[in-house]
Amino acid sequence: MRILIIEDDAQLSDVLRLQFEQEGIQADHVANGADAVYYALQTVYDVIILDRMLPGMDGLSLLKAIRENKIHTPVILATAVDSVKERIAGLNLGADDYIAKPYDIGELLARIRALTRRPGLLSDTGTLAFADLAFCAQSHELSCGKETVKLSGREALLMEYFLKNPGQTLPRQLIYARIWGPDGEVEDGNLDTYIYYLRKRLRTLNSQVSIQTVHGIGYRADAPGKNEVSP
Numbered sequence: 160m161r162i163l164i165i166e167d168d169a170q171l172s173d174v175l176r177l178q179f180e181q182e183g184i185q186a187d188h189v190a191n192g193a194d195a196v197y198y199a200l201q202t203v204y205d206v207i208i209l210d211r212m213l214p215g216m217d218g219l220s221l222l223k224a225i226r227e228n229k230i231h232t233p234v235i236l237a238t239a240v241d242s243v244k245e246r247i248a249g250l251n252l253g254a255d256d257y258i259a260k261p262y263d264i265g266e267l268l269a270r271i272r273a274l275t276r277r278p279g280l281l282s283d284t285g286t287l288a289f290a291d292l293a294f295c296a297q298s299h300e301l302s303c304g305k306e307t308v309k310l311s312g313r314e315a316l317l318m319e320y321f322l323k324n325p326g327q328t329l330p331r332q333l334i335y336a337r338i339w340g341p342d343g344e345v346e347d348g349n350l351d352t353y354i355y356y357l358r359k360r361l362r363t364l365n366s367q368v369s370i371q372t373v374h375g376i377g378y379r380a381d382a383p384g385k386n387e388v389s390p
Contacts, residue, residue: 160275161185161202161337165195165221166210166237175208178264183297192216192224199225202336203320204232206271211238211249219252226253233274237262287322290368290382294322303364310360313338317353321370321380330377354378 162179166172167190179186187202189195192215199207207225211218222234236254238245239261246257256270287294293302299315300307310318316338320329331350339345358370368382 160205160271161187162271163195163198163202163204163207163232164188165192165207165213165218166190167213168210175264175267178268182268190214192221195221196224196228199230199232200228203333205275205323207232207234208267209234209236209254211236211240211245219248222249222252222254235267235270235274287319289322289325289380291366292322292364292368294318301360301364303366306364308360308363311356313353314356314360318357321357321378325380325382328373328376328379334377 160183162184164172164175164186166175166188169190172188172190176186176188187198187204189198190213192213195209209218209222213221216224218236218238222236225232225234233255234253235256235258236249237258237260238249239259249257255274258267258270287296291303294300294315295302296315296319299310299312301310301318302308317334320334320337331347334350335345338350354370354372361368361370366382368380371379371381373379
């Protein structure tokens with residue numbers, strides 16, 4: 160799981176990132192609206208934690224900009240201004256949840272899990288399922304029936320991304336940003352090499368799932384009669 164923290168309180172951000180790291184969650188941090196929009200556009204996040212009071216562009220304006228850019232990532236709006244009017248304004252602009260400052264990190268983690276507990280995202284056990292595949296994000300093990308293969312770190316990140324978005328065409332640039340990071344340097348052929356590795360893993364497992372090339376755009380994980388993650 161990968162989270163974007165939009166927060167100008169450096170001490171709070173450091174605490175959050177440390178706690179997320181202990182939970183096995185990757186976290187990027189930005190402290191202003193301009194950087195936040197850039198990161199949100201360049202990287203696919205599972206959840207965005209957005210501070211209401213930011214320097215320059217305030218949290219509600221930033222939330223509006225995020226939604227206007229067709230970014231549908233779940234957003235938890237965090238603020239010290241805990242009023243009904245404030246909550247309504249945030250929810251109407253596209254926030255998915257609301258948490259009042261100061262908050263308990265345990266509660267924040269629970270809210271993150273609640274938002275991501277849906278088809279296509281990691282379960283509490285860290286397992287994804289699609290068609291005849293099961294993938295354990297923690298152990299990097301990909302299974303089909305009784306057969307199991309172990310993926311490398313980069314293969315695991317790529318497979319996790321495909322299984323979180325089954326049946327969806329993932330543009331190459333989004334894959335680069337999600338797997339190598341918004342500032343990562345990667346040669347164009349590297350992605351094709353890892354796609355080849357994953358296809359080879361799927362053939363070894365004799366899985367129904369295939370990774371299709373969408374020419375001129377990117378790739379899509381698909382299976383006969385399937386377009387969403389199994390319940």
